[in-house]
Amino acid sequence: MKNINWDDLQLFIAVARGGGLSAASKAHGSSPATIGRRMLALEQAVGRPLFIRRQTGYELTADGQSLLIKARTMEDGARTIDDWLDMGGRRPLVRISSGTWTTNFLADNFARLWTPDDPFRIAFKATEAKLDIAHREVEIGIRNAPPESPNLAGRRTVTVAQAPFRTRGHSHPGREEGWVAIAPEDMVTRSARWLAEHAEGDVVAWANSPRTLHDLVRVGVGKGLLPCFAGDRDPLLERAGEEIEELRGAQWLVMHNDDRHRAEVRTVIDRIVELVSAHAPLFQGERPVGGA
Structure with missing residues (x-):
């Protein structure tokens, strides 16, 4: 990544995790003003807005969410060296x-x-x-x-096995229930790609990670595709259809x-x-x- 150093990406991860400059400042010891300037410089380096800045904190844009996934992968790789040294x-x-x-x-x-x-x-x-x-x-x-x-x-x-799940007791009689799906740019798993092929225009919300998809399903946004060992262990969820046999x-x-x-x-x-x-x-x- 041209003109981007690892230190700035570590600060970016801290801002994203903490939802703002103050939390990142506590984690890394730099002042909020310094971190804010470095986040502006990072946005200029990637040529895309990474945050929506609000009085209540920093919220990731879609590009920011995509960069966070990639930065976390790099972070995991860096930790392997730390683990070895430790x-x-x-x-x-x-x-x-x-x-x-x-x-x-x-x-x-x-x-x-x-x-x-x-x-x-x-x-x-x-x-x-x-x-x-x-x-x-x-x-x-x-x-x-x-x-x-x-x-x-x-x-x-x-x-x-995998099956669709919805929040318990939140069916929609008389109308087709929409899907919550992993966003196209974040699709990694076979189940995410399968849903993209079969849901067509029935997606009501996108998520960038399985955990966010699960949160959206839990609050009743729509049904989501989950492995049965995950969905069936959650007492707040229920099956929204039969098992998807081809994903077994x-x-x-x-x-x-x-x-x-x-x-x-x-x-x-x-x-x-x-x-x-x-x-x-x-x-x-x-x-x-x-x-x-």
């Missing part, structure tokens, strides 16, 4: 890369993956993008396809051929497999909280 003399780190909903499920069941007595630590890398396992960006990747590189090993776990697919653990033999990585792999296998009916869409 490991000297400490317990080794097992980094797990997975999408938003799989990470959410693992976090809810963290006690099944790690105990204070374990001689290692776990770091989650929640991203819809595929981090580079072959080049050791993470130790374990949870994906919807087996590995293609000869340097990688794969282990199939459970089948994942296997989940895979992907590891580097060498790293998978490390004791701590092997332990985490076995615990993930045991955890998701115990919840196989949930992943397969067989345990809905409420029917359509």
Whole structure:
């Protein structure tokens, strides 16, 4: 990225996360006025407005949201170096890369993956993008396809079903319910692309991330496509239709051929497999909280 340095992107992430200059100032130690000037310079460098400036704070524009996704990916990459530097003399780190909903499920069941007595630590890398396992960006990747590189090993776990969900008790009798979808410029997953092909003009709102899509569905904006193990675990949601059969697919653990033999990585792999296998009916869409 021409004329853009990493320090400015880190400040940009802090402003976006904190919703304004004051929060970013507390996080980085620079004055709000200095950060404000650097954000103006960043906007000039990219040639696009990144913020809507209000008295209540800074709100991201559509271009700002797109840059935030890319900057967070860079941030995740930078953290791998920090993790490596931090490991000297400490317990080794097992980094797990997975999408938003799989990470959410693992976090809810963290006690099944790690105990204070374990001689290692776990770091989650929640991203819809595929981090580079072959080049050791993470130790374990949870994906919807087996590995293609000869340097990688794969282990199939459970089948994942997907279905439309709406906020509970908020149906619209007599009219077709619109969709909440991932915006075209942010589509990474197969389910997001499928919905773009089939929803046509029925999208009532766009989101730039699965979490925002979930929030919009929860407040009744429209129905959204979610993995059943995410939607069926949320008591505020209900099925808005049948499972999308063509989106049903296997989940895979992907590891580097060498790293998978490390004791701590092997332990985490076995615990993930045991955890998701115990919840196989949930992943397969067989345990809905409420029917359509």
